[in-house]
Amino acid sequence: MSLKPFNTIGMGAAFSPNLKANLYEAARLSLFFNCKLVLIHIGESSEDKLKTLKVFLNAFKKDNLEYDVVFKPGDPVDAILSVTEEKNIDLLILGAVQRERFIKYYVGSIARKITRKARCSVLLLIKPSVERVRCQHIVVNGLKDPKTEQTIKAAFYVGKQLEAEKITIVEEIKQEQVTVKVDDDKSLRKANIMKERIRMRENLRIKEIIEHIPEKYTKDIAIKSQPIFGKQGYSIGHYAQISRADLLVMNAPSKMTFWDRLFPHDIEHILTELPTDVLMLQ
Numbered sequence: 463m464s465l466k467p468f469n470t471i472g473m474g475a476a477f478s479p480n481l482k483a484n485l486y487e488a489a490r491l492s493l494f495f496n497c498k499l500v501l502i503h504i505g506e507s508s509e510d511k512l513k514t515l516k517v518f519l520n521a522f523k524k525d526n527l528e529y530d531v532v533f534k535p536g537d538p539v540d541a542i543l544s545v546t547e548e549k550n551i552d553l554l555i556l557g558a559v560q561r562e563r564f565i566k567y568y569v570g571s572i573a574r575k576i577t578r579k580a581r582c583s584v585l586l587l588i589k590p591s592v593e594r595v596r597c598q599h600i601v602v603n604g605l606k607d608p609k610t611e612q613t614i615k616a617a618f619y620v621g622k623q624l625e626a627e628k629i630t631i632v633e634e635i636k637q638e639q640v641t642v643k644v645d646d647d648k649s650l651r652k653a654n655i656m657k658e659r660i661r662m663r664e665n666l667r668i669k670e671i672i673e674h675i676p677e678k679y680t681k682d683i684a685i686k687s688q689p690i691f692g693k694q695g696y697s698i699g700h701y702a703q704i705s706r707a708d709l710l711v712m713n714a715p716s717k718m719t720f721w722d723r724l725f726p727h728d729i730e731h732i733l734t735e736l737p738t739d740v741l742m743l744q
Contacts (some may be wrong), residue, residue: 465619465679466744467582467583468495472551474542474576475501475515475531480557482518488555490594491585492529494623497553499529502545507533509704515584542544546582558586558736574733577742583714586740597624601702602711604631604668605689606693608652609713611671614742617711618679620741627685631666631672632701634694661689695731714742 473488485501490497501515508729515531530547535540546554558573577584589595604610604616614631621629668687670678690697702710713733732740 465615466495467616467619467678468497468552470549470551471497471553472493472498472500472502472542472546472549472582473623473667474538474557474573475556476557477503477505477511478557479526480590483515483592484555484557484587485515485518485590485640486521486594487590488585489527491518491528491555493525493527499527499538500545500549500551501529501531502542503531503533504535504538504541505533506535513540523706533647539579542576543579543581544670546580551582553583553585554580555585555587558588562725569573571706577705577733580714580742581744583744586736586742588736588739595708597621597626597708599628599705599707600626601632601698601705601707602700603713604633604664604671605713605715606664608632609743611674612709613673613713613739614668615675615679615742616740617641618675620709621683622679624701624709626683627688628686630686630688630701630705630707631668632698633668633689634697635660635689635691635699657691693731699732699735705742707738710737710740711741711743714744735744 471488471492472521473484476519486500488501491497492694505511511533512531512629519527519529532545534545542554545551554576556573556576558571573586577586600621602614604614619630620626665687672685687699690701698712699709710732723740
């Protein structure tokens, strides 16, 4: 059974101070995942730009890195999204700032706009590095959703390829599921019993998902299940931050309306303030 979710990786290649670090991260991931790399630059083609990219990627020549460069003029969001479809890109890598300023929230950064619209998986990098920094701890959402099982399986594939040491599956449980009103010791005990039953139920659901993942992806890695009561999106983002996770893996957002972004919920909490590098899986 193969869990390989990616065949072609794309990267938005903006000529910014982080270009080299982003290129190195994308090249390494392409090699780890055994994928072709497509570099997407918004603008006209030039020999100087091609030379710069080639010089940076010469470090991976010995590894037989396979890559193409696509120059695409036009609106950055529309251009990058069109190339991902034309080139059948499965995973798009984008550099992103950690925090989206309030005044920019309604407009959105380019990386966040693309993430909200992309039909492929997106990896948002907030801390790219020229030297490899090993991904040791991956946090993945375990909320009850039709997409979650495949997301968890893909997280284990990524963890295996990146030689991660630990994967924590966070089940975000809405506080409303605890229907007891707490106003005395008796009701508090009842609420705690109800929470424990929900935790046990959620842990069992996650355990069944893990049992269907081939052993080669689960062995030699510490696996933790972590139920959390709280607001979806915010809770897992906070957990990833305080646990110092290297990567947060989430279900990709469903198509959102203007009102979803005006009153943020779920995935919007993650996109507004990225707690670490974030992988949104389609």
